[in-house]
Amino acid sequence: MKILMLGDIVGELGRYTLLKYLAELKTMLSPDLVIVNGENSAANGRGITRTISRELLGAGVDCITLGNHAWAQSEVFDFIESETKVVRPANFPPGTPGRGFATITTSSGKCTVISLMGRTFLQPLECPFRTIDKILQKIPESHYIIVDLHAETTSEKQSLAWYVDGRVSAVIGTHTHVQTADERILPQGTGYLTDVGMVGPYDGVLGMEKDAVIRRFLTQLPVRFEVAKGRCQLNGIFMEFDSQTKKAKKLKRIRIDEDNPLIS
Template identity: 45%
Template sequence: MRLLFVGDVVGSPGRAALRALLPDLRARHEPDWVVVNGENAAGGLGITPPLAHEMLDDLGVDALTLGNHAYRHREMYELLDTDDRIVRPANYPKGNPGRGYTVVERDGARLAVVNLIGTVFLEAARSPFAEADAILAELRGKADHVLIDFHAEATSEKIAMGWHLDGRATACVGTHTHVPTADARVLPGGTAYVSDVGMTGARGGVIGVKREQALERFRTLMPIRFETSPDDPWLNGVLIEAGDDGLATGIEQILLPAPS
């Protein structure tokens, strides 16, 4: 099994990079599945139904994961409830719109996609560790491979989650910080891990927003409305390979500039 996971798509520059680069990535690597974090697709904050449909239906993405901006746009609430290709953090309050995991199927193969959010430096949520345990128990016998997108701020919490899941999930990939980390590896028990995949957005900004606005905020501490940067967009992702036993055999980082 070969899985392509694409990190946080940030605004129109990120969406354009995904559109431009995904066809070649499919042709070159022939992934069985493509999963994308769409957390920042709408102007850097959240996602809207048209943008979700663009990625899922026009680009053929198999599943979308989200994060702390999952509920930024109220018009998404209904789609979160009705489209099982989209997942939001599973450890958010019960009864919230959407689902925390899904199982996508093709030609008899079943991939579970799970979304969790961290609790360090982010809004309070149920323990992602306990939630992961509960979901894995529910998935027993229902999926051949399990991908977990852990949307979290603290590297320590992400690494701890990787060890917590080792041998029980195909992959645990970190998202949220928009900066790719240099620790992609297969853990001893067979779980592919990376602390942060990075973003699909403008590297010439500050985590995807215009650098002059970010600098003004840091220099003055005054509130400012951030806009996505158009400068130097890249696609950040990982390619994960796994065997029939559901465990990973390899993980490779993908860091590609969008064509100018």
């Protein structure tokens, strides 16, 4: 099984960047499955709409994960129940619309994608550790299992990865928008990366217009953030898994920007 996972898509420029590179990446890497985090893909960098979800899926994405901005666009409540390939964090309280995991069937087998959200410096949701224990009881051993852990702190991400080592195929972090260089395969075979990075503006701060963010730090006053314009970047990870054990064999980070152009 080969899986391509791309980081948080930020705004219109993020969607443009995805459309610009995804087809070529699929030709180069031949992934069986493409996962993206779409919680920042709306025009203002917060949430997702029905039109955007269809645009991403139509471009070749197989599963869209969400995060703390899952509900930022009110229309999400109109389609999240029926859209089986859009996954919000599983540790939202019982009764929350949508699903916390989804199983995608590919020519190389079935892959269950789980979305979880950390609690440190974020909303006080259900415990992600206990939540994944419950989910894993429902998933057949024959499935590949990818966890998108949308969390703020490196310690929480690393801790959960160690907690599920050997029980899932990979734990990949999202949310901070800065790609880390710590990809590894844990002793029991679970692939891990603290943060996969983002897809969108290259000349901003986490995808937002940099002058506004700097002004916020200087003044400590409320400032309206807008998605930056200009050059773009794409960050992701390409993963290969053993067909028998479902464990990770290879992880390779992907970075495309002005200093790292895509070379066929």
